[in-house]
Amino acid sequence: MIILEWLGLAESAALLSLSAPGWGSNLLRGLANSLQIAFGAFGMGLIIGLFGAYGKLYGGPVLRDLLAIYTTVIRAVPELVLILILYYVGTDLINKAAALMGYGRVEISGVVAGIWVLGIVQGAYATEVLRGAILAVPPGQIEAARAYGMPALMTMRRVTIPAMMAFATPGLANLWLIATKDTALLAVVGFNELTLETKQAASSTRAYFTFFLAAGGLYLMVTLCSGAVFARIEKWARRGQPSLREGRS
Amino acid sequence: MPSAALADQAPPTAQATATQRAAVQVEDLHKSFGNLEVLKGVSLTAKQGDVVAIIGGSGSGKSTMLRCINFLETPSAGKIIIDGEEIEMRADGSPANRRQIERIRTRLAMVFQSFNLWSHRTLLENVIEVPVHVLKQPRAEAIAKARKLLVRVGLADKEEAFPAFLSGGQQQRAAIARALAVDPGVMLFDEPTSALDPELVGEVLTVIRDLAAEGRTMLLVTHEMRFAREVADHVVYLYQGRIEEQGPPAEVFGNPKSERLQQFLKSVS
Ligand SMILES: Nc1ncnc2c1ncn2[C@@H]1O[C@H](COP(=O)(O)OP(=O)(O)OP(=O)(O)O)[C@@H](O)[C@H]1O
Numbered sequence: 015m016i017i018l019e020w021l022g023l024a025e026s027a028a029l030l031s032l033s034a035p036g037w038g039s040n041l042l043r044g045l046a047n048s049l050q051i052a053f054g055a056f057g058m059g060l061i062i063g064l065f066g067a068y069g070k071l072y073g074g075p076v077l078r079d080l081l082a083i084y085t086t087v088i089r090a091v092p093e094l095v096l097i098l099i100l101y102y103v104g105t106d107l108i109n110k111a112a113a114l115m116g117y118g119r120v121e122i123s124g125v126v127a128g129i130w131v132l133g134i135v136q137g138a139y140a141t142e143v144l145r146g147a148i149l150a151v152p153p154g155q156i157e158a159a160r161a162y163g164m165p166a167l168m169t170m171r172r173v174t175i176p177a178m179m180a181f182a183t184p185g186l187a188n189l190w191l192i193a194t195k196d197t198a199l200l201a202v203v204g205f206n207e208l209t210l211e212t213k214q215a216a217s218s219t220r221a222y223f224t225f226f227l228a229a230g231g232l233y234l235m236v237t238l239c240s241g242a243v244f245a246r247i248e249k250w251a252r253r254g255q256p257s258l259r260e261g262r263s
Numbered sequence: 264m265p266s267a268a269l270a271d272q273a274p275p276t277a278q279a280t281a282t283q284r285a286a287v288q289v290e291d292l293h294k295s296f297g298n299l300e301v302l303k304g305v306s307l308t309a310k311q312g313d314v315v316a317i318i319g320g321s322g323s324g325k326s327t328m329l330r331c332i333n334f335l336e337t338p339s340a341g342k343i344i345i346d347g348e349e350i351e352m353r354a355d356g357s358p359a360n361r362r363q364i365e366r367i368r369t370r371l372a373m374v375f376q377s378f379n380l381w382s383h384r385t386l387l388e389n390v391i392e393v394p395v396h397v398l399k400q401p402r403a404e405a406i407a408k409a410r411k412l413l414v415r416v417g418l419a420d421k422e423e424a425f426p427a428f429l430s431g432g433q434q435q436r437a438a439i440a441r442a443l444a445v446d447p448g449v450m451l452f453d454e455p456t457s458a459l460d461p462e463l464v465g466e467v468l469t470v471i472r473d474l475a476a477e478g479r480t481m482l483l484v485t486h487e488m489r490f491a492r493e494v495a496d497h498v499v500y501l502y503q504g505r506i507e508e509q510g511p512p513a514e515v516f517g518n519p520k521s522e523r524l525q526q527f528l529k530s531v532s
């Protein structure tokens with residue numbers, strides 16, 4: 015306390031305190047919402063990406079064209095615009111559909127909407143990351159699975175997906191970090207994630223510097239923790255690959 | 264589950280008699296890639312316990328023939344009969360019955376030129392993969408058997424190693440252990456030593472020689488003529504997608520009739 019006082023930070027500490035009148039708990043609630051959406055969107059992106067990658071590699075011409083349009087459009091349009099489009103068009107469509115089926119207005123949860131919107135964006139990038147990773151798996155390994163009588167789905171589960179993880183983890187780690195930061199864009203549609211909570215706290219107290227610095231610190235902590243987790247995942251995924259640094263034994 | 268397993272074990276087609284049934288019978292096999300006709304009617308029989316060596320120049324269709332036998336390539340025309348069971352084909356040569364192919368493939372263990380071990384699995388995991396997941400054998404049993412096989416190919420101390428950390432010779436011996444783990448009726452070798460440094464060839468040939476001696480049925484594509492002569496019961500010389508000459512090794516190597524085979528043998532020795 016005395017040190018904070020001496021540094022002139024006592025006021026900031028009070029503002030960030032977890033108990034009222036501090037705004038700390040609001041910020042943490044925003045962070046929790048952000049992480050929840052990032053998790054959901056990343057997971058949804060992985061699922062879309064897996065189907066997208068397989069579709070692009072092995073699908074028929076129609077499916078391949080559709081996927082090409084999906085990945086190109088999503089990656090070409092700025093995320094902020096996409097979020098506005100997907101959010102308003104999405105909620106509008108759902109309400110129209112609900113009206114057609116004779117329901118009233120549907121209240122769409124912000125978390126679910128956020129996950130869908132960001133998930134569709136993530137899916138486009140994940141499609142490309144996973145397609146590249148599948149292509150990097152030596153074809154002989156997939157052929158060996160076929161040659162020993164593995165059905166297609168088992169080959170995918172037992173050989174292709176684990177083998178491609180070695181090549182996919184760096185790209186997926188990037189996607190995860192993008193997902194955590196893209197949640198901030200949801201502030202424009204009024205969703206209470208970390209950035210919007212911060213903005214509200216800041217404008218009510220006029221302590222812009224304190225709150226945005228605190229939010230930046232929280233985002234940084236998420237990044238650092240994610241980095242540590244992904245480093246472990248990558249080490250595991252690359253367990254069969256000789257490391258470049260140590261050279262071959 | 265048991266009924267499905269029984270249904271899977273369809274009885275072999277009638278034309279085969281139990282006693283003198285060919286392990287592999289290929290009849291008038293054709294294969295084209297686009298306009299390029301690579302196999303122009305190849306027929307070949309390997310009896311139980313036979314070692315058939317397939318030799319020929321580069322691009323003569325040896326690999327393609329081997330790969331057609333387990334349908335890694337779909338033949339354009341012809342018949343493939345494995346242990347008396349004919350593989351059902353559509354008019355375009357594609358397999359008509361995916362389950363039949365998958366079942367037959369587990370009896371035809373393939374050893375590849377580039378080993379093709381699964382890089383994210385240890386040697387032991389590579390060897391038990393098919394027994395546990397495809398053949399649904401109990402894991403403990405599969406592990407016990409895999410350890411014996413790894414001892415047999417001289418890799419007892421490497422079961423926890425990942426393939427990329429081993430020499431080519433060690434990887435190929437592990438690939439042979441993986442093949443043996445399925446108790447194959449027929450082993451298909453596609454130039455198993457061609458990707459190896461010369462000093463590593465011997466250790467792999469020693470393992471294959473052992474397998475030949477214990478009466479395994481094998482189809483062996485090889486450029487090692489001396490080895491083919493030593494282990495084969497029957498030698499087939501392919502030239503531009505046709506069998507130019509075949510017979511016992513003493514005949515084919517000692518007294519080749521076809522001029523092309525004479526040329527070929529001169530060029531490789
Ligand atoms: N997937 C494919 N698509 C097109 N052409 C192919 C394909 N696979 C093989 N071929 C062609 O078929 C011919 C025979 O190839 P194959 O691999 O069977 O020869 P090989 O006898 O095994 O030769 P090598 O000793 O070099 O291995 C070659 O001309 C090759 O270019």
Ligand SMILES: [Mg+2]
Nearest residue numbers: 325326327454
């Ligand atoms: Mg070949």
